[in-house]
Amino acid sequence: MATKAKIAILGASGYTGSELVRLLLRHPRVEIVLMTADRKAGQPMAEVFPQFAPFALPDLVSIDSIDWKTAAVDLVFCALPHGTTQTVIASIMKARADIKIVDLSADFRLTNPADYARWYGHEHHALDVQQEAVYGLPELHRAAIKTSRLVANPGCYPTCSILPLAPLLKKKAIETDNIVVDAKSGVSGAGRAAKEGSLYCEVTEGIHAYGVAGHRHSSELDQELSLIAGKPVIATFTPHLMPMSRGMLATTYVTAKRGRTAADLHGIIAQAYAREPFVHVLPLGQTPQTRHVRGSNLIIIGLVQDRVPNRVIVVSAIDNLVKGASGQAVENMNLVLGYPETLGLEQIALFP
Structure with a gap:
Protein backbone atom coordinates (compact mmCIF):
# COMPACT_ATOMS: atom_id res chain seq x y z
CA MET A 1 0.00 0.00 0.00
CA ASN A 153 -14.46 24.60 -4.47
CA PRO A 154 -17.62 25.85 -6.25
CA GLY A 155 -20.91 26.61 -4.58
CA CYS A 156 -23.75 24.09 -4.74
CA TYR A 157 -26.12 26.24 -6.80
CA PRO A 158 -23.43 27.15 -9.39
CA THR A 159 -22.36 23.50 -9.72
CA CYS A 160 -25.93 22.39 -10.37
CA SER A 161 -26.57 25.26 -12.80
CA ILE A 162 -23.28 25.74 -14.67
CA LEU A 163 -22.68 22.14 -15.70
CA PRO A 164 -25.86 21.80 -17.84
CA LEU A 165 -25.32 25.22 -19.44
CA ALA A 166 -21.59 25.01 -20.16
CA PRO A 167 -21.70 22.79 -23.28
CA LEU A 168 -24.61 24.78 -24.74
CA LEU A 169 -22.79 28.10 -24.32
CA LYS A 170 -19.52 26.67 -25.62
CA LYS A 171 -21.26 25.50 -28.79
CA LYS A 172 -23.22 28.77 -29.01
CA ALA A 173 -26.41 26.73 -29.20
CA ILE A 174 -28.54 28.98 -26.97
CA GLU A 175 -29.27 32.67 -26.59
CA THR A 176 -27.35 34.32 -23.77
CA ASP A 177 -29.69 37.16 -22.83
CA ASN A 178 -32.63 35.25 -21.33
CA ILE A 179 -31.32 32.30 -19.29
CA VAL A 180 -33.53 31.66 -16.24
CA VAL A 181 -32.40 29.37 -13.38
CA ASP A 182 -35.06 28.35 -10.84
CA ALA A 183 -33.31 26.33 -8.12
CA LYS A 184 -34.30 24.57 -4.90
CA SER A 185 -32.09 23.41 -2.02
CA GLY A 186 -32.37 21.39 1.16
CA VAL A 187 -31.91 23.13 4.51
CA SER A 188 -28.41 21.73 5.09
CA GLY A 189 -27.21 24.30 2.56
CA ALA A 190 -27.71 26.93 5.27
CA GLY A 191 -25.12 25.26 7.50
CA ARG A 192 -25.30 23.81 11.00
CA ALA A 193 -25.19 27.01 13.03
CA ALA A 194 -28.40 27.82 14.91
CA LYS A 195 -30.47 30.23 12.79
CA GLU A 196 -34.11 31.19 13.12
CA GLY A 197 -34.74 30.70 9.42
CA SER A 198 -33.48 27.10 9.59
CA LEU A 199 -35.68 25.99 12.50
CA TYR A 200 -38.07 23.12 11.86
CA CYS A 201 -41.18 25.26 12.27
CA GLU A 202 -39.77 27.87 9.88
CA VAL A 203 -39.12 25.47 6.98
CA THR A 204 -41.42 22.47 7.28
CA GLU A 205 -44.61 22.24 5.21
CA GLY A 206 -43.61 25.16 3.03
CA ILE A 207 -41.28 26.54 0.39
CA HIS A 208 -39.98 30.06 -0.10
CA ALA A 209 -37.68 32.02 -2.35
CA TYR A 210 -34.75 33.89 -0.80
CA GLY A 211 -31.94 36.09 -2.02
CA VAL A 212 -34.25 37.08 -4.87
CA ALA A 213 -32.40 39.05 -7.57
CA GLY A 214 -29.35 39.28 -5.31
CA HIS A 215 -28.10 35.89 -4.14
CA ARG A 216 -24.31 35.80 -3.82
CA HIS A 217 -23.98 32.71 -5.97
CA SER A 218 -25.14 34.86 -8.90
CA SER A 219 -21.58 36.16 -9.01
CA GLU A 220 -20.20 32.69 -9.66
CA LEU A 221 -22.77 32.10 -12.37
CA ASP A 222 -21.90 35.40 -14.05
CA GLN A 223 -18.18 34.67 -13.88
CA GLU A 224 -18.19 31.12 -15.21
CA LEU A 225 -20.97 31.48 -17.81
CA SER A 226 -19.33 34.62 -19.21
CA LEU A 227 -15.96 32.87 -19.36
CA ILE A 228 -17.45 29.97 -21.30
CA ALA A 229 -19.50 32.14 -23.64
CA GLY A 230 -16.67 34.58 -24.29
CA LYS A 231 -18.94 37.54 -23.54
CA PRO A 232 -20.95 38.87 -20.58
CA VAL A 233 -23.76 36.56 -19.50
CA ILE A 234 -26.13 37.46 -16.67
CA ALA A 235 -28.65 34.74 -15.87
CA THR A 236 -31.81 35.32 -13.86
CA PHE A 237 -31.27 33.16 -10.78
CA THR A 238 -33.76 32.53 -7.97
CA PRO A 239 -33.05 30.06 -5.14
CA HIS A 240 -35.72 28.45 -2.97
CA LEU A 241 -35.54 26.64 0.36
CA MET A 242 -37.19 23.21 0.50
CA PRO A 243 -38.28 21.29 3.64
CA MET A 244 -35.73 18.49 3.18
CA SER A 245 -32.31 17.89 4.71
CA ARG A 246 -30.24 17.56 1.55
CA GLY A 247 -30.63 17.73 -2.21
CA MET A 248 -30.76 20.35 -4.95
CA LEU A 249 -32.79 20.70 -8.13
CA ALA A 250 -32.25 23.39 -10.76
CA THR A 251 -34.82 23.97 -13.51
CA THR A 252 -33.23 26.12 -16.19
CA TYR A 253 -35.08 27.71 -19.09
CA VAL A 254 -33.11 28.44 -22.26
CA THR A 255 -33.90 29.65 -25.76
CA ALA A 256 -32.32 27.61 -28.53
CA LYS A 257 -30.65 29.44 -31.40
CA ARG A 258 -32.59 29.55 -34.66
CA GLY A 259 -32.64 26.10 -36.24
CA ARG A 260 -31.71 24.30 -33.02
CA THR A 261 -34.06 21.80 -31.37
CA ALA A 262 -34.25 20.18 -27.95
CA ALA A 263 -32.74 17.06 -29.53
CA ASP A 264 -29.77 19.13 -30.72
CA LEU A 265 -29.20 20.57 -27.26
CA HIS A 266 -29.56 17.16 -25.67
CA GLY A 267 -26.97 15.74 -28.06
CA ILE A 268 -24.51 18.55 -27.25
CA ILE A 269 -24.74 17.95 -23.49
CA ALA A 270 -24.64 14.15 -23.84
CA GLN A 271 -21.56 14.28 -26.05
CA ALA A 272 -19.77 16.80 -23.83
CA TYR A 273 -20.16 14.61 -20.75
CA ALA A 274 -19.97 11.14 -22.32
CA ARG A 275 -16.68 10.38 -20.56
CA GLU A 276 -17.35 12.25 -17.31
CA PRO A 277 -17.66 9.84 -14.36
CA PHE A 278 -19.97 12.03 -12.28
CA VAL A 279 -22.28 13.44 -14.96
CA HIS A 280 -25.19 11.39 -16.23
CA VAL A 281 -27.51 12.63 -18.98
CA LEU A 282 -30.98 11.09 -19.16
CA PRO A 283 -32.74 10.26 -22.45
CA LEU A 284 -34.50 13.24 -24.02
CA GLY A 285 -37.81 13.93 -22.30
CA GLN A 286 -36.82 12.48 -18.91
CA THR A 287 -35.94 14.55 -15.82
CA PRO A 288 -34.09 13.70 -12.58
CA GLN A 289 -35.24 13.91 -8.96
CA THR A 290 -33.16 14.75 -5.91
CA ARG A 291 -33.77 11.28 -4.46
CA HIS A 292 -31.89 9.84 -7.45
CA VAL A 293 -28.60 11.44 -6.31
CA ARG A 294 -28.89 11.49 -2.51
CA GLY A 295 -25.52 10.63 -0.96
CA SER A 296 -23.75 10.34 -4.32
CA ASN A 297 -21.32 12.59 -6.18
CA LEU A 298 -23.47 12.53 -9.30
CA ILE A 299 -25.18 15.28 -11.22
CA ILE A 300 -28.04 13.99 -13.36
CA ILE A 301 -29.30 16.16 -16.22
CA GLY A 302 -32.50 15.94 -18.24
CA LEU A 303 -33.91 18.01 -21.13
CA VAL A 304 -37.50 18.52 -22.26
CA GLN A 305 -38.87 20.45 -25.23
CA ASP A 306 -41.12 23.27 -24.04
CA ARG A 307 -44.48 24.00 -25.69
CA VAL A 308 -42.86 27.02 -27.29
CA PRO A 309 -40.83 25.64 -30.24
CA ASN A 310 -37.51 27.32 -29.46
CA ARG A 311 -37.67 26.98 -25.68
CA VAL A 312 -36.01 24.08 -23.85
CA ILE A 313 -36.29 23.14 -20.17
CA VAL A 314 -33.16 21.70 -18.55
CA VAL A 315 -33.45 19.99 -15.15
CA SER A 316 -30.40 19.03 -13.08
CA ALA A 317 -30.12 17.38 -9.66
CA ILE A 318 -27.26 16.99 -7.17
CA ASP A 319 -26.78 16.26 -3.50
CA ASN A 320 -25.83 19.73 -2.24
CA LEU A 321 -23.49 18.25 0.40
CA VAL A 322 -21.69 15.89 -1.98
Whole structure:
Protein backbone atom coordinates (compact mmCIF):
# COMPACT_ATOMS: atom_id res chain seq x y z
CA MET A 1 0.00 0.00 0.00
CA ALA A 2 1.37 3.41 -0.99
CA THR A 3 1.92 6.00 1.71
CA LYS A 4 -1.32 7.72 2.64
CA ALA A 5 -1.68 11.47 2.29
CA LYS A 6 -2.21 13.21 5.62
CA ILE A 7 -5.35 15.35 5.66
CA ALA A 8 -6.55 18.23 7.85
CA ILE A 9 -10.18 19.36 7.99
CA LEU A 10 -10.79 22.89 9.26
CA GLY A 11 -14.39 23.29 10.42
CA ALA A 12 -15.04 19.58 10.91
CA SER A 13 -18.03 20.21 13.21
CA GLY A 14 -20.19 21.61 10.39
CA TYR A 15 -22.24 19.77 7.80
CA THR A 16 -19.68 19.97 5.00
CA GLY A 17 -16.90 19.12 7.45
CA SER A 18 -18.69 16.01 8.69
CA GLU A 19 -19.47 15.02 5.11
CA LEU A 20 -15.75 15.21 4.34
CA VAL A 21 -15.10 12.88 7.27
CA ARG A 22 -17.75 10.44 6.02
CA LEU A 23 -16.20 10.29 2.56
CA LEU A 24 -12.54 10.28 3.61
CA LEU A 25 -12.95 7.48 6.16
CA ARG A 26 -13.46 5.10 3.24
CA HIS A 27 -10.82 6.66 0.96
CA PRO A 28 -7.95 4.16 0.60
CA ARG A 29 -5.19 6.73 0.03
CA VAL A 30 -5.69 9.30 2.80
CA GLU A 31 -5.57 9.55 6.58
CA ILE A 32 -7.35 12.24 8.62
CA VAL A 33 -4.75 13.51 11.08
CA LEU A 34 -6.11 16.91 12.14
CA MET A 35 -9.58 18.37 12.63
CA THR A 36 -10.58 21.75 13.98
CA ALA A 37 -13.70 23.34 15.39
CA ASP A 38 -14.54 26.58 17.16
CA ARG A 39 -17.09 26.00 19.92
CA LYS A 40 -16.52 22.22 19.81
CA ALA A 41 -12.73 22.39 20.23
CA GLY A 42 -11.44 19.83 22.73
CA GLN A 43 -14.24 17.34 22.09
CA PRO A 44 -13.97 13.92 20.43
CA MET A 45 -15.63 13.80 17.02
CA ALA A 46 -17.95 11.05 18.30
CA GLU A 47 -19.51 13.51 20.76
CA VAL A 48 -20.28 15.98 17.99
CA PHE A 49 -21.37 13.40 15.40
CA PRO A 50 -22.17 10.05 17.08
CA GLN A 51 -22.17 8.22 13.73
CA PHE A 52 -18.38 8.38 13.82
CA ALA A 53 -18.06 6.62 17.20
CA PRO A 54 -16.72 3.35 15.69
CA PHE A 55 -13.81 5.10 13.99
CA ALA A 56 -10.44 6.27 15.31
CA LEU A 57 -10.36 10.00 14.65
CA PRO A 58 -8.31 12.82 16.17
CA ASP A 59 -10.05 15.06 18.69
CA LEU A 60 -11.18 18.47 17.54
CA VAL A 61 -8.76 21.33 18.24
CA SER A 62 -8.79 25.10 17.69
CA ILE A 63 -7.14 26.54 14.59
CA ASP A 64 -5.04 28.85 16.75
CA SER A 65 -3.34 25.87 18.37
CA ILE A 66 -1.82 24.62 15.11
CA ASP A 67 1.77 25.32 14.08
CA TRP A 68 1.57 24.91 10.31
CA LYS A 69 5.34 24.97 9.91
CA THR A 70 5.64 21.67 11.75
CA ALA A 71 2.22 20.09 11.17
CA ALA A 72 2.50 16.75 9.34
CA VAL A 73 -0.17 17.60 6.79
CA ASP A 74 -0.18 17.22 3.00
CA LEU A 75 -3.57 18.75 2.17
CA VAL A 76 -6.01 20.97 4.05
CA PHE A 77 -9.76 21.15 3.52
CA CYS A 78 -11.17 24.49 4.69
CA ALA A 79 -14.84 24.10 5.59
CA LEU A 80 -15.07 27.42 7.40
CA PRO A 81 -17.72 30.15 7.06
CA HIS A 82 -17.42 32.69 4.27
CA GLY A 83 -15.29 35.67 5.19
CA THR A 84 -13.22 33.80 7.78
CA THR A 85 -11.07 31.75 5.43
CA GLN A 86 -8.91 34.35 3.71
CA THR A 87 -6.50 35.08 6.56
CA VAL A 88 -6.40 31.42 7.63
CA ILE A 89 -5.43 30.20 4.18
CA ALA A 90 -2.95 33.03 3.70
CA SER A 91 -1.20 32.08 6.95
CA ILE A 92 -1.03 28.40 5.97
CA MET A 93 0.39 29.14 2.53
CA LYS A 94 2.94 31.53 4.03
CA ALA A 95 4.07 28.93 6.57
CA ARG A 96 4.32 26.02 4.14
CA ALA A 97 4.79 26.16 0.38
CA ASP A 98 4.16 22.43 -0.03
CA ILE A 99 0.68 22.19 1.55
CA LYS A 100 -2.23 21.90 -0.88
CA ILE A 101 -5.58 23.49 0.02
CA VAL A 102 -9.17 22.88 -1.08
CA ASP A 103 -11.39 25.69 0.19
CA LEU A 104 -15.14 25.06 0.45
CA SER A 105 -16.03 28.68 1.27
CA ALA A 106 -16.73 31.42 -1.26
CA ASP A 107 -13.63 33.40 -0.33
CA PHE A 108 -11.50 32.50 -3.35
CA ARG A 109 -14.08 31.67 -6.03
CA LEU A 110 -14.25 35.11 -7.66
CA THR A 111 -11.27 36.13 -9.76
CA ASN A 112 -12.15 39.84 -9.78
CA PRO A 113 -11.56 41.50 -6.37
CA ALA A 114 -14.13 44.18 -7.19
CA ASP A 115 -16.77 41.49 -7.69
CA TYR A 116 -15.93 39.98 -4.31
CA ALA A 117 -16.22 43.36 -2.57
CA ARG A 118 -19.54 44.04 -4.29
CA TRP A 119 -21.18 40.72 -3.43
CA TYR A 120 -19.70 40.07 0.00
CA GLY A 121 -19.65 43.60 1.39
CA HIS A 122 -15.95 43.98 2.21
CA GLU A 123 -12.56 44.05 0.55
CA HIS A 124 -10.68 40.83 -0.02
CA HIS A 125 -7.95 40.39 2.59
CA ALA A 126 -5.66 37.99 0.71
CA LEU A 127 -5.38 39.27 -2.85
CA ASP A 128 -1.93 37.75 -3.39
CA VAL A 129 -3.31 34.32 -2.53
CA GLN A 130 -6.44 34.92 -4.62
CA GLN A 131 -4.28 35.07 -7.74
CA GLU A 132 -3.24 31.44 -7.19
CA ALA A 133 -6.75 30.07 -6.77
CA VAL A 134 -8.35 27.86 -9.41
CA TYR A 135 -12.14 27.51 -9.63
CA GLY A 136 -12.65 23.85 -8.77
CA LEU A 137 -15.25 22.61 -11.24
CA PRO A 138 -13.39 19.53 -12.55
CA GLU A 139 -15.46 19.10 -15.70
CA LEU A 140 -14.41 22.58 -16.83
CA HIS A 141 -11.01 23.22 -15.20
CA ARG A 142 -9.49 19.80 -14.67
CA ALA A 143 -6.03 20.56 -16.09
CA ALA A 144 -5.58 23.72 -14.01
CA ILE A 145 -6.82 22.00 -10.84
CA LYS A 146 -4.19 19.27 -11.14
CA THR A 147 -1.34 21.75 -10.82
CA SER A 148 -3.00 24.13 -8.38
CA ARG A 149 -1.88 24.87 -4.85
CA LEU A 150 -5.27 26.35 -3.90
CA VAL A 151 -8.59 25.07 -5.25
CA ALA A 152 -11.71 27.19 -4.72
CA ASN A 153 -14.46 24.60 -4.47
CA PRO A 154 -17.62 25.85 -6.25
CA GLY A 155 -20.91 26.61 -4.58
CA CYS A 156 -23.75 24.09 -4.74
CA TYR A 157 -26.12 26.24 -6.80
CA PRO A 158 -23.43 27.15 -9.39
CA THR A 159 -22.36 23.50 -9.72
CA CYS A 160 -25.93 22.39 -10.37
CA SER A 161 -26.57 25.26 -12.80
CA ILE A 162 -23.28 25.74 -14.67
CA LEU A 163 -22.68 22.14 -15.70
CA PRO A 164 -25.86 21.80 -17.84
CA LEU A 165 -25.32 25.22 -19.44
CA ALA A 166 -21.59 25.01 -20.16
CA PRO A 167 -21.70 22.79 -23.28
CA LEU A 168 -24.61 24.78 -24.74
CA LEU A 169 -22.79 28.10 -24.32
CA LYS A 170 -19.52 26.67 -25.62
CA LYS A 171 -21.26 25.50 -28.79
CA LYS A 172 -23.22 28.77 -29.01
CA ALA A 173 -26.41 26.73 -29.20
CA ILE A 174 -28.54 28.98 -26.97
CA GLU A 175 -29.27 32.67 -26.59
CA THR A 176 -27.35 34.32 -23.77
CA ASP A 177 -29.69 37.16 -22.83
CA ASN A 178 -32.63 35.25 -21.33
CA ILE A 179 -31.32 32.30 -19.29
CA VAL A 180 -33.53 31.66 -16.24
CA VAL A 181 -32.40 29.37 -13.38
CA ASP A 182 -35.06 28.35 -10.84
CA ALA A 183 -33.31 26.33 -8.12
CA LYS A 184 -34.30 24.57 -4.90
CA SER A 185 -32.09 23.41 -2.02
CA GLY A 186 -32.37 21.39 1.16
CA VAL A 187 -31.91 23.13 4.51
CA SER A 188 -28.41 21.73 5.09
CA GLY A 189 -27.21 24.30 2.56
CA ALA A 190 -27.71 26.93 5.27
CA GLY A 191 -25.12 25.26 7.50
CA ARG A 192 -25.30 23.81 11.00
CA ALA A 193 -25.19 27.01 13.03
CA ALA A 194 -28.40 27.82 14.91
CA LYS A 195 -30.47 30.23 12.79
CA GLU A 196 -34.11 31.19 13.12
CA GLY A 197 -34.74 30.70 9.42
CA SER A 198 -33.48 27.10 9.59
CA LEU A 199 -35.68 25.99 12.50
CA TYR A 200 -38.07 23.12 11.86
CA CYS A 201 -41.18 25.26 12.27
CA GLU A 202 -39.77 27.87 9.88
CA VAL A 203 -39.12 25.47 6.98
CA THR A 204 -41.42 22.47 7.28
CA GLU A 205 -44.61 22.24 5.21
CA GLY A 206 -43.61 25.16 3.03
CA ILE A 207 -41.28 26.54 0.39
CA HIS A 208 -39.98 30.06 -0.10
CA ALA A 209 -37.68 32.02 -2.35
CA TYR A 210 -34.75 33.89 -0.80
CA GLY A 211 -31.94 36.09 -2.02
CA VAL A 212 -34.25 37.08 -4.87
CA ALA A 213 -32.40 39.05 -7.57
CA GLY A 214 -29.35 39.28 -5.31
CA HIS A 215 -28.10 35.89 -4.14
CA ARG A 216 -24.31 35.80 -3.82
CA HIS A 217 -23.98 32.71 -5.97
CA SER A 218 -25.14 34.86 -8.90
CA SER A 219 -21.58 36.16 -9.01
CA GLU A 220 -20.20 32.69 -9.66
CA LEU A 221 -22.77 32.10 -12.37
CA ASP A 222 -21.90 35.40 -14.05
CA GLN A 223 -18.18 34.67 -13.88
CA GLU A 224 -18.19 31.12 -15.21
CA LEU A 225 -20.97 31.48 -17.81
CA SER A 226 -19.33 34.62 -19.21
CA LEU A 227 -15.96 32.87 -19.36
CA ILE A 228 -17.45 29.97 -21.30
CA ALA A 229 -19.50 32.14 -23.64
CA GLY A 230 -16.67 34.58 -24.29
CA LYS A 231 -18.94 37.54 -23.54
CA PRO A 232 -20.95 38.87 -20.58
CA VAL A 233 -23.76 36.56 -19.50
CA ILE A 234 -26.13 37.46 -16.67
CA ALA A 235 -28.65 34.74 -15.87
CA THR A 236 -31.81 35.32 -13.86
CA PHE A 237 -31.27 33.16 -10.78
CA THR A 238 -33.76 32.53 -7.97
CA PRO A 239 -33.05 30.06 -5.14
CA HIS A 240 -35.72 28.45 -2.97
CA LEU A 241 -35.54 26.64 0.36
CA MET A 242 -37.19 23.21 0.50
CA PRO A 243 -38.28 21.29 3.64
CA MET A 244 -35.73 18.49 3.18
CA SER A 245 -32.31 17.89 4.71
CA ARG A 246 -30.24 17.56 1.55
CA GLY A 247 -30.63 17.73 -2.21
CA MET A 248 -30.76 20.35 -4.95
CA LEU A 249 -32.79 20.70 -8.13
CA ALA A 250 -32.25 23.39 -10.76
CA THR A 251 -34.82 23.97 -13.51
CA THR A 252 -33.23 26.12 -16.19
CA TYR A 253 -35.08 27.71 -19.09
CA VAL A 254 -33.11 28.44 -22.26
CA THR A 255 -33.90 29.65 -25.76
CA ALA A 256 -32.32 27.61 -28.53
CA LYS A 257 -30.65 29.44 -31.40
CA ARG A 258 -32.59 29.55 -34.66
CA GLY A 259 -32.64 26.10 -36.24
CA ARG A 260 -31.71 24.30 -33.02
CA THR A 261 -34.06 21.80 -31.37
CA ALA A 262 -34.25 20.18 -27.95
CA ALA A 263 -32.74 17.06 -29.53
CA ASP A 264 -29.77 19.13 -30.72
CA LEU A 265 -29.20 20.57 -27.26
CA HIS A 266 -29.56 17.16 -25.67
CA GLY A 267 -26.97 15.74 -28.06
CA ILE A 268 -24.51 18.55 -27.25
CA ILE A 269 -24.74 17.95 -23.49
CA ALA A 270 -24.64 14.15 -23.84
CA GLN A 271 -21.56 14.28 -26.05
CA ALA A 272 -19.77 16.80 -23.83
CA TYR A 273 -20.16 14.61 -20.75
CA ALA A 274 -19.97 11.14 -22.32
CA ARG A 275 -16.68 10.38 -20.56
CA GLU A 276 -17.35 12.25 -17.31
CA PRO A 277 -17.66 9.84 -14.36
CA PHE A 278 -19.97 12.03 -12.28
CA VAL A 279 -22.28 13.44 -14.96
CA HIS A 280 -25.19 11.39 -16.23
CA VAL A 281 -27.51 12.63 -18.98
CA LEU A 282 -30.98 11.09 -19.16
CA PRO A 283 -32.74 10.26 -22.45
CA LEU A 284 -34.50 13.24 -24.02
CA GLY A 285 -37.81 13.93 -22.30
CA GLN A 286 -36.82 12.48 -18.91
CA THR A 287 -35.94 14.55 -15.82
CA PRO A 288 -34.09 13.70 -12.58
CA GLN A 289 -35.24 13.91 -8.96
CA THR A 290 -33.16 14.75 -5.91
CA ARG A 291 -33.77 11.28 -4.46
CA HIS A 292 -31.89 9.84 -7.45
CA VAL A 293 -28.60 11.44 -6.31
CA ARG A 294 -28.89 11.49 -2.51
CA GLY A 295 -25.52 10.63 -0.96
CA SER A 296 -23.75 10.34 -4.32
CA ASN A 297 -21.32 12.59 -6.18
CA LEU A 298 -23.47 12.53 -9.30
CA ILE A 299 -25.18 15.28 -11.22
CA ILE A 300 -28.04 13.99 -13.36
CA ILE A 301 -29.30 16.16 -16.22
CA GLY A 302 -32.50 15.94 -18.24
CA LEU A 303 -33.91 18.01 -21.13
CA VAL A 304 -37.50 18.52 -22.26
CA GLN A 305 -38.87 20.45 -25.23
CA ASP A 306 -41.12 23.27 -24.04
CA ARG A 307 -44.48 24.00 -25.69
CA VAL A 308 -42.86 27.02 -27.29
CA PRO A 309 -40.83 25.64 -30.24
CA ASN A 310 -37.51 27.32 -29.46
CA ARG A 311 -37.67 26.98 -25.68
CA VAL A 312 -36.01 24.08 -23.85
CA ILE A 313 -36.29 23.14 -20.17
CA VAL A 314 -33.16 21.70 -18.55
CA VAL A 315 -33.45 19.99 -15.15
CA SER A 316 -30.40 19.03 -13.08
CA ALA A 317 -30.12 17.38 -9.66
CA ILE A 318 -27.26 16.99 -7.17
CA ASP A 319 -26.78 16.26 -3.50
CA ASN A 320 -25.83 19.73 -2.24
CA LEU A 321 -23.49 18.25 0.40
CA VAL A 322 -21.69 15.89 -1.98
CA LYS A 323 -21.29 17.05 -5.59
CA GLY A 324 -22.37 20.47 -4.32
CA ALA A 325 -19.69 20.63 -1.63
CA SER A 326 -17.66 17.89 0.08
CA GLY A 327 -17.78 15.24 -2.65
CA GLN A 328 -16.55 17.69 -5.24
CA ALA A 329 -13.89 18.79 -2.75
CA VAL A 330 -12.66 15.18 -2.51
CA GLU A 331 -12.77 14.99 -6.30
CA ASN A 332 -10.51 18.06 -6.40
CA MET A 333 -8.24 16.53 -3.76
CA ASN A 334 -7.83 13.45 -5.93
CA LEU A 335 -6.82 15.61 -8.89
CA VAL A 336 -4.36 17.68 -6.84
CA LEU A 337 -2.73 14.61 -5.28
CA GLY A 338 -2.58 12.67 -8.53
CA TYR A 339 -5.09 9.99 -7.49
CA PRO A 340 -7.82 8.58 -9.76
CA GLU A 341 -10.57 11.20 -9.79
CA THR A 342 -13.29 8.77 -8.69
CA LEU A 343 -11.35 7.30 -5.75
CA GLY A 344 -13.47 7.26 -2.60
CA LEU A 345 -16.49 8.64 -4.43
CA GLU A 346 -18.09 5.53 -5.90
CA GLN A 347 -21.14 5.64 -3.61
CA ILE A 348 -24.42 4.86 -5.31
CA ALA A 349 -27.38 7.08 -4.42
CA LEU A 350 -29.27 6.08 -1.29
CA PHE A 351 -32.94 5.29 -1.94
CA PRO A 352 -35.45 5.24 -0.38
